Amino acid sequence: MVSLLPNLSSPISRLSLLWRPSLHFTIKSTTKLQFQLHEKAVKPQWFKSFSPYCSVSNLSMGQTQKQMLVENENLVVLGIETSCDDTAAAVVNSNGEILSQVISSQAELLARYGGVAPKMAEEAHALVIDQVVQEALDKANLTERDLTAVAVTIGPGLSLCLRIGVRKARKVAGSHNLPLVGVHHMEAHTLVARLVERELQFPFMALLVSGGHNLLILARDLGDYIQLGTTIDDAIGEAYDKTAKWLGLDMRRSGGPAVEELAREGDAKSVKFKVPMKQHKDCNFSYAGLKTQVRLAIEAKRINAEISLASASDEERQARADIAASFQRVAVLHLEEKCERAIEWALNIEPSINHLVVSGGVASNKYVRARLDEVVNRKGLKLVCPPPSLCTDNGVMVAWTGIEHFRLGRFDLPPPVNEPEDAVLDLRPRWPLGEEYAEGKSEARSMRTARMHPSLTSLIKASINFTNGSNLRGLVNKSAT
Ligand code: KG4
Numbered sequence: 001m002v003s004l005l006p007n008l009s010s011p012i013s014r015l016s017l018l019w020r021p022s023l024h025f026t027i028k029s030t031t032k033l034q035f036q037l038h039e040k041a042v043k044p045q046w047f048k049s050f051s052p053y054c055s056v057s058n059l060s061m062g063q064t065q066k067q068m069l070v071e072n073e074n075l076v077v078l079g080i081e082t083s084c085d086d087t088a089a090a091v092v093n094s095n096g097e098i099l100s101q102v103i104s105s106q107a108e109l110l111a112r113y114g115g116v117a118p119k120m121a122e123e124a125h126a127l128v129i130d131q132v133v134q135e136a137l138d139k140a141n142l143t144e145r146d147l148t149a150v151a152v153t154i155g156p157g158l159s160l161c162l163r164i165g166v167r168k169a170r171k172v173a174g175s176h177n178l179p180l181v182g183v184h185h186m187e188a189h190t191l192v193a194r195l196v197e198r199e200l201q202f203p204f205m206a207l208l209v210s211g212g213h214n215l216l217i218l219a220r221d222l223g224d225y226i227q228l229g230t231t232i233d234d235a236i237g238e239a240y241d242k243t244a245k246w247l248g249l250d251m252r253r254s255g256g257p258a259v260e261e262l263a264r265e266g267d268a269k270s271v272k273f274k275v276p277m278k279q280h281k282d283c284n285f286s287y288a289g290l291k292t293q294v295r296l297a298i299e300a301k302r303i304n305a306e307i308s309l310a311s312a313s314d315e316e317r318q319a320r321a322d323i324a325a326s327f328q329r330v331a332v333l334h335l336e337e338k339c340e341r342a343i344e345w346a347l348n349i350e351p352s353i354n355h356l357v358v359s360g361g362v363a364s365n366k367y368v369r370a371r372l373d374e375v376v377n378r379k380g381l382k383l384v385c386p387p388p389s390l391c392t393d394n395g396v397m398v399a400w401t402g403i404e405h406f407r408l409g410r411f412d413l414p415p416p417v418n419e420p421e422d423a424v425l426d427l428r429p430r431w432p433l434g435e436e437y438a439e440g441k442s443e444a445r446s447m448r449t450a451r452m453h454p455s456l457t458s459l460i461k462a463s464i465n466f467t468n469g470s471n472l473r474g475l476v477n478k479s480a481t
């Protein structure tokens with residue numbers, strides 16, 4: 001069933017996933033896939049679109065490629081996103097026009113299990129991925145042959161889910177000889193603000209608030225990020241989701257919107273929750289303790305989550321609304337306090353900053369936006385907040401990030417046609433965006449760094465250094481003679 005919802009410049013198509021538990025997908029074990037240079041000819045128009053001011057660069061993963069500044073050309077990129085519970089695809093061009101946007105959400109599954117169950121989510125992605133991508137192309141009135149490149153989220157996220165999107169992207173790119181851009185999910189949440197606000201220049205700050213992340217970053221340049229703060233345990237979206245679940249709210253649109261709605265009926269000062277990490281003079285977050293405070297308050301008021309909100313008595317509804325409002329007030333106060341400090345830090349590092357971007361699913365919350373707008377105004381900055389449809393996970397942000405990197409020549413050559421199904425994919429489930437700000441490190445930081453991928457920023461810097469030290473020197477010498 002397909003329904004249309006309004007969007008910036010094109011309708012979003014939302015596919016409702018009809019969950020059929022009897023359907024099973026065999027996921028084969030995988031073997032290491034190395035990115036290789038393919039000698040085969042690439043699409044003629046692919047080269048045609050490059051500017052003559054090209055240099056030779058080493059790109060992501062250490063392979064040598066042409067780095068080109070692709071300007072004044074209309075690039076058309078398909079973006080695919082499957083890092084968590086939404087299967088999304090979109091086609092965007094380099095003028096910032098959204099040619100199509102399709103999302104299949106796993107809301108029914110979320111409601112049923114009260115959270116994302118990776119195996120179920122993987123099966124749900126596999127069930128709809130072909131349809132979602134096809135619909136994105138159809139709605140844009142394009143075929144694969146019209147695309148310049150394919151962009152896909154490769155991390156961070158759930159490996160099982162990322163794999164479905166990456167496999168699909170490689171299939172499309174491989175069969176149509178298209179370059180591929182591997183996208184960082186949190187960078188995509190950040191950069192979509194540059195599609196919305198075309199004046200947004202680096203450096204700027206960003207607060208990224210979603211189900212799995214709570215990040216304060218300083219974006220110095222494309223692919224160059226400093227992490228000012230992160231969460232030491234849970235993200236704010238997780239706290240919203242659990243609060244919704246324990247309050248017995250309808251989770252079909254995820255927990256956040258349900259809490260936001262009910263909070264409007266409540267007294268935000270009626271339940272005294274403590275603002276987390278007040279004593280830590282850093283920019284890190286913690287939501288695990290607030291979650292526990294909410295659970296205890298719910299238990300103390302003997303709220304039975306088995307009874308839906310619609311069936312609750314007036315008194316019980318008010319009790320739930322008071323908890324929702326009090327939780328939201330404190331959860332957002334925590335954001336406000338850390339944001340205020342982060343802006344001070346960021347202005348010390350880069351005094352020319354003018355904007356704070358707020359993005360990620362929780363940024364679609366009106367109360368969050370209003371409170372952060374006040375903080376940002378007090379500090380003399382401007383808030384940039386994408387529309388809700390671009391704050392929650394979507395394919396547009398992936399396509400746009402693909403365009404931004406592609407323009408700088410950061411992409412992989414087309415994958416082989418008929419790549420084996422069991423090829424090991426380059427997935428980065430735990431992948432920081434940037435290096436931690438040295439002066440901002442806190443003792444309260446969790447030490448969960450095991451199996452962490454090197455940050456996007458460090459990989460890009462390493463590739464640029466490599467380029468400057470070898471290939472580029474050769475090119476410069478050659479052009480000097
Ligand atoms: O960015 P996103 O769509 O997916 C992740 O990358 O996690 O964020 C999803 C999170 C969920 O926790 C959801 O409850 C939260 O964003 N969220 C909201 C709202 N809309 C979505 N939280 C608070 N208020 C909202 N209106």
Ligand code: ZN
Nearest residue numbers: 210360361393
């Ligand atoms: Zn997200």
